[in-house]
Amino acid sequence: MSDSLDLTLAVFAKTPLGQEEIQSRSMGLSPLVRRILVLVDGKRAHADLSALLPEGSNIGQILSELLERGCVQVMAQLKPSPAAAPAKEAGADQAPSAASPDGESRVLNGLPPATSRSLKENDMARNFMINSINAIIGQNMRVSLIHDIFHADTTEKLREVYFAWENSLSNTVMGAKRLPELRGKLFKVL
Secondary structure: OOOOOOHHHEEEEEOHHHHHHHHHOOOOOOHHHHHHHHHOOOOOEHHHHHOOOOOOOOHHHHHHHHHHOOOEEEEEEOOOOOOOHHHHHOOOOOOOOOOOHHHHHHHHOOOOOHHHOOHHHHHHHHHHHHHHHHHHOOOOOOHHHHHHHHOOOOHHHHHHHHHHHHHHHHOOHHHHHHHHHHHHHHHOOO
């Protein structure tokens, strides 16, 4: 595998061996690894598959195992979102969270203090984030992200899940196209 390959931006597809493994179960994959193998369809990227896992699961480790075993292959590489590019250049494995000084100063710095937002604005931001994911990516496609957004009951918590929301949208053609517009609308209440 090439060192220049960024698995976080890869779109995966099953290989013939992966198709055979789904039928035969001869490799003894764990249930979680097998579940991801079943979900790999040539359209879902790293972030899409990660959203389908229970919290705390390591999608990178699972995909690496499937790649090493020859069950999946990389079909395409997505372009990094503008917000994620500086993190990749710095050698970070993930986009910085809103809680990190770099992430907050870079993207969320221009927003009013979180304490100045009302409960109504929090509800509006939460609903906007959930509705945009459901409309652009599809119902039930980012269940863990929707869960995190739904349970973010303060502006600070919503800002923490902002980067996951942005990353999910930027990994789709429609979402990447509409992200500047959606970000502008969201920032009015976030």
